[in-house]
Amino acid sequence: MIAIEGVSKRFDAARDRRHLALNDVTLSVAEGEFVSILGPSGCGKSTLLYIVGGFVEPTAGRVLVKDVPVRGPGPDRGPVFQEFALFPWKTVLGNVMYGLQQGGVPRAEALARSRELLTMVRLSAYENFYPKELSGGMKQRVAIARTLAYRPNILLMDEPFGALDAHTRTGLQNDLLHIWDKDRKTVLFVTHSVEEAVFLSDRVVMMSSAPGRIKQIFDIDLPRPRSRAELLLDRRFQDYVVEIEKMFDDTAQQAPA
Template sequence: MISIDRVSKQFETSRARRHLALSDISLSVARGEFVSILGPSGCGKSTLLYIVGGFVEQSSGAVIVDDNPVTGPGPDRGPVFQEFALFPWKTVLGNVMYGLDQRGMPKDEALARSRELLTMVKLSGYENFYPKELSGGMKQRVAIARTLAYRPNILLMDEPFGALDAHTRTKLQNDLLGIWEKDRKTVLFVTHSVEEAVFLSDRVVMMTSSPGRIKDIIKINLPRPRERAALLLNRRYQDYVVEIEKMMDEQPETRVS
């Protein structure tokens, strides 16, 4: 379980002014819940995710994960970034094996686990490719496999499909839900796409920008497992999308800092 308790984050900007990126954010995410954080760019939603990941320190407040306050990164929380952040000097297999290797898992065990994950993300046969030889969608599959390899309880996904074309994006959304259905990890998913948030999530957290605050939290009552084609025709799904889009439009556009 993730408990975000009155977290704020201030950045010192170049002009020696302070920018309040996040203001007094409180949010609880239950075990096995899929929660999306939706907001315009610059609203601090990624910063919030980095704070939960332990990559960025909050200015005030606390994040508690399974009764332990977050003080740094840990293998219980696995990040997936929009930029993939793959190691360019390692092959696909090398990327997935890296964490297991470094933590001292026996070679053959790490190899078996990595191959199993590459099969799960539909990339078996690409073990010896370098990331630069893959398409964006394939790179993100590798990154997801690399993160799942060390079995985090929580996935922190930072606009993971934001850099992909529409077709690849929907394919990866479907595959992600398929993988998630198997063991229902807790997922915190940052996005600026309303459809993506509604399609994937149990709850959608809407944020406003400057300073980043939680505007509203909407529970998505749609049956699982979800299937995209059926959902697109589902009246309730459509209503959610229209309602959330309307609420998003209500907030003024802000300059990107």
């Protein structure tokens, strides 16, 4: 589904200040797979996601989606950002409908589909609110609905729950798995929380920083559908978390921080 082939990215701030954010990253993700990218801050994990999204061009290497090289953003890959990136001048409903209307979907159909999605993220009572009137968790649910609206095959999630408090965060993790279980889209999920990565993913990709490289890949062999309450007691879940956490600490210590 997604093939990342030898991707490197160098940022040239000035002639004498070059920064190698990603160095020769190769990874393939199967259809319907939920893969988390985990790493210390500054390891280029978000940059990697932006390259798959087509928002940022790699300095070397390429990304194939369904065997077609990525040349720019497209509705087959839907991003969800930590900053929500909602349109402040549009209402909740307006935000969700935007992509559909721009894509030429008739208004009645766009309206029906948007309302359906807002019901799914439990926000139908808020369709006429402006983003500034919502809490962080609600904003992120709107952003997810906005992305799901144009039916991407792949979700690119860039620390989507990073700006939320712990309680809201676990709530949204449950929501996400619940939504994902319905049609099992391919998901690339960037996070720096080990527990979040293990709870959500089929595979966890651990990256090291400066330059960003894949350090190790863990297969998470836990049954689905997953329930948080059960998993927390599950010995295998705990083992994964401890093992990855340990490696994460080693990686983070090597990093210049």
